[in-house]
Amino acid sequence: MKDDYLWDGTGDPDPEVERLEQMLSVYKYQPKKLDLPARPGAWFSPRLAAAAALILMAVAGLWVFINRDNQAPQIVATDNAPVDSPVVAPDAGPQEAPPTLGASGPNTPYKWSVPSQDRNRGARRAAKRVERVEPDTTDETVEGLAYFDLETAKHLEKAQMLLRSFKNVSLDSNDYAVEASYEKERSRTILQKNVLLRRNAEAKGNLPAEELLGSLEPLLLDIANLPEKPSQEEVRSVKERIQKTEIIATLQIYSAPIVARND
Amino acid sequence: MSEIEMTGELFFLVRQDQPAVAPPVTEFSADALLVESARRGDQEAFARLYKLYAPMVHGVLLARVPWAEVDDLVQDVFLTVHKRLETLRDINAFGGWVAMIARNRAMDFHRRSRKTEERHEEFAEQTRSEANADAARVLVVIQDLPEAYRETLILRLVEGMTGPEIAERTGLTPASVRVNLHRGMKLLREKLGLEAAS
Numbered sequence: 001m002k003d004d005y006l007w008d009g010t011g012d013p014d015p016e017v018e019r020l021e022q023m024l025s026v027y028k029y030q031p032k033k034l035d036l037p038a039r040p041g042a043w044f045s046p047r048l049a050a051a052a053a054l055i056l057m058a059v060a061g062l063w064v065f066i067n068r069d070n071q072a073p074q075i076v077a078t079d080n081a082p083v084d085s086p087v088v089a090p091d092a093g094p095q096e097a098p099p100t101l102g103a104s105g106p107n108t109p110y111k112w113s114v115p116s117q118d119r120n121r122g123a124r125r126a127a128k129r130v131e132r133v134e135p136d137t138t139d140e141t142v143e144g145l146a147y148f149d150l151e152t153a154k155h156l157e158k159a160q161m162l163l164r165s166f167k168n169v170s171l172d173s174n175d176y177a178v179e180a181s182y183e184k185e186r187s188r189t190i191l192q193k194n195v196l197l198r199r200n201a202e203a204k205g206n207l208p209a210e211e212l213l214g215s216l217e218p219l220l221l222d223i224a225n226l227p228e229k230p231s232q233e234e235v236r237s238v239k240e241r242i243q244k245t246e247i248i249a250t251l252q253i254y255s256a257p258i259v260a261r262n263d
Numbered sequence: 264m265s266e267i268e269m270t271g272e273l274f275f276l277v278r279q280d281q282p283a284v285a286p287p288v289t290e291f292s293a294d295a296l297l298v299e300s301a302r303r304g305d306q307e308a309f310a311r312l313y314k315l316y317a318p319m320v321h322g323v324l325l326a327r328v329p330w331a332e333v334d335d336l337v338q339d340v341f342l343t344v345h346k347r348l349e350t351l352r353d354i355n356a357f358g359g360w361v362a363m364i365a366r367n368r369a370m371d372f373h374r375r376s377r378k379t380e381e382r383h384e385e386f387a388e389q390t391r392s393e394a395n396a397d398a399a400r401v402l403v404v405i406q407d408l409p410e411a412y413r414e415t416l417i418l419r420l421v422e423g424m425t426g427p428e429i430a431e432r433t434g435l436t437p438a439s440v441r442v443n444l445h446r447g448m449k450l451l452r453e454k455l456g457l458e459a460a461s
Contacts, residue, residue, distance in 0.1 A: 006444055008425040016457055023398045024421045027330055029321035034313050036345050218303050225296055
């Protein structure tokens with residue numbers, strides 16, 4: 001049909017359309033170079049800076065958390081202390097088997113220990129000074145983890161495994177092209193999820209999650225945009241960027257505790 | 264469970280007591296990935312987008328402004344695209360967004376030059392003298408057709424794009440493009456005094 005030729009150039013050619021095409025080809029677009037001004041903040045952006053700050057805060061939080069275990073801080077309890085406040089009497093006298101503060105469940109990290117004369121008045125009133133005993137780390141929240149739900153954590157874990165897999169792509173062979181089709185395809189899938197989660201975090205005003213997902217996205221894009229048979233140089237370039245950003249470790253820090261806790 | 268249901272670019276808050284709907288996975292075209300790269304400062308990705316979409320922008324402008332002005336306006340449009348890329352909300356709608364910028368730029372061109380109508384004559388004369396006279400006559404006739412027809416016809420007859428390509432680049436539906444091509448061609452034949460194709 002002649003309409004088919006007008007539509008997509010198939011079918012019997014329409015002589016009138018052909019003639020018009022030929023005649024009007026003098027007006028056809030001729031490729032020209034486009035001079036663009038440099039876009040500010042191509043790589044150094046406030047978002048990246050915020051992500052870096054977040055990573056630093058997380059590392060600092062971890063450091064404080066680890067060192068706190070060794071310090072056994074003294075805490076003064078008040079009468080209106082919460083029921084599950086960990087308390088131990090200051091007097092060093094002989095302590096009997098301390099009653100566990102059962103209200104907060106089996107994971108309660110603290111034990112009660114009160115002096116004998118005070119025990120008669122009731123443990124909660126008597127205990128004025130407290131001391132932490134054997135803190136249980138399972139309920140401690142590492143700073144920053146509260147921003148990531150299980151879905152995001154699992155996504156971060158997948159991304160981390162993908163980046164590790166990509167880092168392990170062999171560049172030793174003599175072939176010019178590198179086989180990275182699996183990573184490329186996987187990156188596409190993870191990228192789609194990443195964009196959704198990032199926008200979700202953005203909508204919720206969850207800046208830390210938005211920043212981390214945002215810093216992950218360029219690397220996923222780079223892998224997803226690789227040609228079918230990327231050159232060794234192209235693969236090496238992406239690998240170096242993954243290495244430079246140290247994002248694999250960051251992804252692990254945020255994903256592993258949450259995923260492990262929910263498994 | 265996610266509290267937000269995503270539908271395209273729109274977010275709808277879903278109350279906790281409502282049954283949550285699994286968010287549909289958005290499919291991204293290869294062009295959309297280029298757009299996302301370009302948004303992140305990848306100049307090479309933007310150059311590829313320019314190469315892909317410049318003919319479409321050229322056609323959209325040629326349907327509205329004198330040929331002698333089109334090349335400069337194409338550059339203007341892509342500078343605007345480059346500057347405003349961050350504001351594009353749906354990366355899958357890049358083509359439609361660029362086409363809209365081109366149409367707005369053409370309108371802006373006419374607004375600015377409204378007081379100097381004689382310049383239009385000058386442009387038209389320039390167009391006729393520099394190019395083949397028949398081609399110039401046909402181009403003027405196409406430019407006088409209704410907007411929807413002239414844009415589609417120029418993309419097909421001048422830029423050599425197929426119907427599906429026009430739909431993909433401009434963000435129009437293939438059905439709309441097909442109808443515009445068919446009706447536009449019929450109208451063009453009438454205006455040119457050609458026999459209607461059976």
